[in-house]
Amino acid sequence: MIYPKKINASNGEIITQIMLAISIAVAIILTIINKLTTPNVPWAALANGGIIYVWVIVKYSIHRNVNIAGHVLIQTIAVSILTVFIDYKLGFKGWSLSLAIPIILIVANTAMLILTIVSYKKYLRYAIYQLFILIFSVLPAILIGERVVTKPIMSIIAIGISILNLVITIILSAKDLGEAIKRKFHM
Amino acid sequence: MSENLKWRKLDNSAKIFPLSAGRKYSTVFRLSAVMKEKVNSKILEKAVNKTLEKYSSFKVKMKYGFFWYYLEENTKSPIIEEEKDYPCKYIDPSKNNDYLFKVTYFDTKINIDIFHVLTDGGSGVVFFREIIYTYLELLHPTVFNSNERLARKIDYNTEDSYLKNYEKNLKGNSSSKKAYALKGKKIKLGAISAIHEIINMSELKAECDRYGATVTQYLTAVLIYSIYEANYKKYLEKKKVNNKNGERNTNNLAIDKKEKFFKKPIKVCIPVNLKKYFPSKTMSNFFSYITLEADMKDLVTKAKSNQESLKQEIAKPKDSNEEQENDINQKMLVDEQLFTTIIDFVKNDFKQKLTEEEIIKTMSANVKLGTNLFIKAIPLELKKVLVRLSYLEIRKYTTITFSNIGRIGIIGKYKDYIDEFLMLIAPEPVEKIKCSGCTFENKMSFTFTSILNDNSIEKTFYHFLLNRGISVKIESNGVLDDISKKD
Numbered sequence A: 001m002i003y004p005k006k007i008n009a010s011n012g013e014i015i016t017q018i019m020l021a022i023s024i025a026v027a028i029i030l031t032i033i034n035k036l037t038t039p040n041v042p043w044a045a046l047a048n049g050g051i052i053y054v055w056v057i058v059k060y061s062i063h064r065n066v067n068i069a070g071h072v073l074i075q076t077i078a079v080s081i082l083t084v085f086i087d088y089k090l091g092f093k094g095w096s097l098s099l100a101i102p103i104i105l106i107v108a109n110t111a112m113l114i115l116t117i118v119s120y121k122k123y124l125r126y127a128i129y130q131l132f133i134l135i136f137s138v139l140p141a142i143l144i145g146e147r148v149v150t151k152p153i154m155s156i157i158a159i160g161i162s163i164l165n166l167v168i169t170i171i172l173s174a175k176d177l178g179e180a181i182k183r184k185f186h187m
Numbered sequence B: 001m002s003e004n005l006k007w008r009k010l011d012n013s014a015k016i017f018p019l020s021a022g023r024k025y026s027t028v029f030r031l032s033a034v035m036k037e038k039v040n041s042k043i044l045e046k047a048v049n050k051t052l053e054k055y056s057s058f059k060v061k062m063k064y065g066f067f068w069y070y071l072e073e074n075t076k077s078p079i080i081e082e083e084k085d086y087p088c089k090y091i092d093p094s095k096n097n098d099y100l101f102k103v104t105y106f107d108t109k110i111n112i113d114i115f116h117v118l119t120d121g122g123s124g125v126v127f128f129r130e131i132i133y134t135y136l137e138l139l140h141p142t143v144f145n146s147n148e149r150l151a152r153k154i155d156y157n158t159e160d161s162y163l164k165n166y167e168k169n170l171k172g173n174s175s176s177k178k179a180y181a182l183k184g185k186k187i188k189l190g191a192i193s194a195i196h197e198i199i200n201m202s203e204l205k206a207e208c209d210r211y212g213a214t215v216t217q218y219l220t221a222v223l224i225y226s227i228y229e230a231n232y233k234k235y236l237e238k239k240k241v242n243n244k245n246g247e248r249n250t251n252n253l254a255i256d257k258k259e260k261f262f263k264k265p266i267k268v269c270i271p272v273n274l275k276k277y278f279p280s281k282t283m284s285n286f287f288s289y290i291t292l293e294a295d296m297k298d299l300v301t302k303a304k305s306n307q308e309s310l311k312q313e314i315a316k317p318k319d320s321n322e323e324q325e326n327d328i329n330q331k332m333l334v335d336e337q338l339f340t341t342i343i344d345f346v347k348n349d350f351k352q353k354l355t356e357e358e359i360i361k362t363m364s365a366n367v368k369l370g371t372n373l374f375i376k377a378i379p380l381e382l383k384k385v386l387v388r389l390s391y392l393e394i395r396k397y398t399t400i401t402f403s404n405i406g407r408i409g410i411i412g413k414y415k416d417y418i419d420e421f422l423m424l425i426a427p428e429p430v431e432k433i434k435c436s437g438c439t440f441e442n443k444m445s446f447t448f449t450s451i452l453n454d455n456s457i458e459k460t461f462y463h464f465l466l467n468r469g470i471s472v473k474i475e476s477n478g479v480l481d482d483i484s485k486k487d
Helices: A012-037 A043-062 A068-089 A095-118 A120-136 A139-145 A153-184 B041-054 B121-139 B161-165 B201-211 B215-245 B251-263 B296-311 B320-353 B356-371 B380-397 B412-417 B456-467 B481-486
Strands: B007-009 B028-035 B060-063 B070-073 B080-082 B101-106 B109-115 B193-200 B266-273 B287-294 B400-407 B418-425 B433-440 B443-450 B472-476
Touching (some): A068 A095, A068 A120, A095 A120, B109 B121, B121 B412, B201 B443, B443 B456
Antiparallel strands (some): B101 B109, B193 B472
């Protein structure tokens, strides 16, 4: 015999499918209960938003080859969407755009700045994610320009930190950033 | 100094593999060496690491780009473990230290599963052979201390030989006919059957000489014959019976359905090593393919007309014994005539399609797709969706693939430690069976990897060779068990 008798058929996929089915079932039950009991308070939608957020995070955590900068980028996007969704469901007071997203961007830029300074030798690995976070950081400026944000203090701080991040990155790793762009955008 | 890991673009063939690959379409092939001694896993691990120092083109991981994937140097060590899964399964880089190949072992067998994005069968053999040589040198330092291989210079590169050799203005020949898809139920989800038919090479060669055919041509003909007898004809007969019994079917409808069934040819895809046609030292993919299109209606009609003239030469029976013997002769005559017609077709089709001009045409058509500016400019995620959708259609143009990588040459005393080599390629939901072959010393291993819950094609193939006086030994992974007990 040149093959093992017992084969470990991978059941990881089945477990994921079961978990997905349970999540969908929970979401449907919550929505029904919400509609039947307190239809004026959209708490089921908030819970379901949370479920989707957890799935996005779990899916990316399973991908072990996504590096730390990749996780920062995914978290930035996922949490931003979640906060806007919660704000929208609670009557859209605008706190997600004027407060939550700028804070998220400050945290993300600070994290990337620390990563750049601490491990600039490995910067090439993080460069493309940092570039996307920097692009994403333009969002508060657009929102101020469009007068969507009425209290721009946090947004201005976030933009300031993004610019600082960009300047330090260029000073430390401009060559690597160019190399990363060459790799990621080759045709 | 920043950590500047080396990177390279994917070659023209490799570009397509990660776009279409997944759990159902792994695009993985396996090479195995059955050694004469039990495998020492620690030594094997050392051998793999040492080999990676020489062949750094394998020490890579795949990365996302905005338009294409690319390969980047992998700083981690490869995982070497005991075989515990079906062969040619999808290699999940995140569970394999990002590597695109996987070395496993079981008892006396060493396997390497390679994701096609890295290389093709020919260069895969070069890498695997180096692992085996290094393993034996580490395991038996006293035997191999003279080390005759040290003088041999490793000379390779990772260039995209497609781009270097294709011709911009050539148009490819593509057949518009969809292929006959093998019928039958699939085996349980995720399982892959591997059946190796280890054939005595000198006996096989003598039989090939009888027909003036090469080994690949002969085995392709046997394969078409086996598919016809064990799958195509069976379902054609079933269809005829269903049509006869069905209340709604008129005779005309039954004939129409039979005609429609017969219209789909058995198409065999034969990969071709382009290094035989163009000077190249690349370790990346450099292969193309030809597709034989066996129109069974045409071949069966031809065989029947030839039979009629031969039948008359068989004497009329006088008693019952003679009658029975005559029936057997008639059956053998029919089989032989059909096979002769098939092998004549295969030889002729090979002659027409295996020319440099035809091969350049096919290769150039494929390269042009990869170099098309419009295609290049499509973002990767969208490319994935488009390729997967178009592959749903493209896959309908092949019944089966038969890849024969030929002789695996092993030098000097190293041969004494190896029993046989095997090659396997991953079957797919449409191409439910794939075949592969390789030769070591006087053993040609012909392998069926299958997700079809029926081994009648494998059995027909086996009995065909046995009836021709060729010794065949069966080895299998036991998924479709009964054929392995025949030996």
